[in-house]
Amino acid sequence: MDTLSIIIPTVRYSEYIDLAIESCFKVKHKKEIIVNINNTSVKEYEQSRYWLNNEVNWSGGDYTDILPMNQSINSAITKSSGEWLFLLSDDDMIGDGFLSGRELSEMSKDHLYMTHLEVIDEDGKAKRGGELVSQRDEMTGREALELFYQTKIHNHLSLFTFSRSLLLKVGSFEILGYPNGYYMDTVMHGKLLANSSKVFIEHSPVFFRRESRFQGSAKFYFDSVNDYFDEIVNSLMSDERFYSATIEKYGSRYNFKKKMLRDRFKSEWSKLNNSTYNTALKPKFILFYKHLIYWDTGFDFKMISFLYVLLFRYKSLIPKKFKQKIKSFLG
16 A cells, blocks of 8 residues: 655744644545654754654754755655655644545556645634635646646645655756745646646645735745746746647747736735735835836736726726726736
């Protein structure tokens, strides 16, 4: 029977980590639980009720300095032994039904299992369900890659269960462009999808992602944003299968980069206007100004986005048909 390695990367102890570990025991498959401490000491983790649990493998805590996120994850993966891998943030939780009805030994090494999430608040109360990617139970990797292009896939660390063999094929986790690791999971997901033959899709929430009021926007406002996306796109396009599919769809690397920048702006703007984060006017102005001046999203998109802002500020003065066209263009 194939073993599933559940890897929990962590930097600092929090009240949520025991809940994350506890949730791993809901998984019925043969498994190992690895908590990798990306810190110079394990002392604060000794208060965990699972510290002396024989079913939990604690590693790390002996670094001379805190490692970049990708190095910590890659290090934890090398310490694991399972053929199948699942990454779990230390404040998130696995839910009932995870991998239910799936026998890992019957899945090919180029298959993926896609989780369905529910967002919870800091107290563990449900806030909202994740958007259902598809009504289908499974699809080809290429079909799922199309959903990736359409930003219908919610990229997060725990999106997929994947095989070690497939990971070795596409390469390790990388930090690209944005210094805090933004897009690390997105780049990995794009490569995994491009190299997969089948994706099994979960419809019920089997993963709970904790959202705090401090997460908010990524402050992606710097004039170097185009350089960041050069790195991100270059890494994605370095994968032969991803490159082939992307050129077929978008025609050029530049068009794909422009599309990704547009998606990023829409996402950041949406976060800044989310009542959860209660963002002041100044950060919104900074994002919008920097987008107009620096972001390589194209003149047409910038003008439409400018009109979109006016739509909300002076919506009573804009004809209904024109509003619909603007919304349609911006997705």
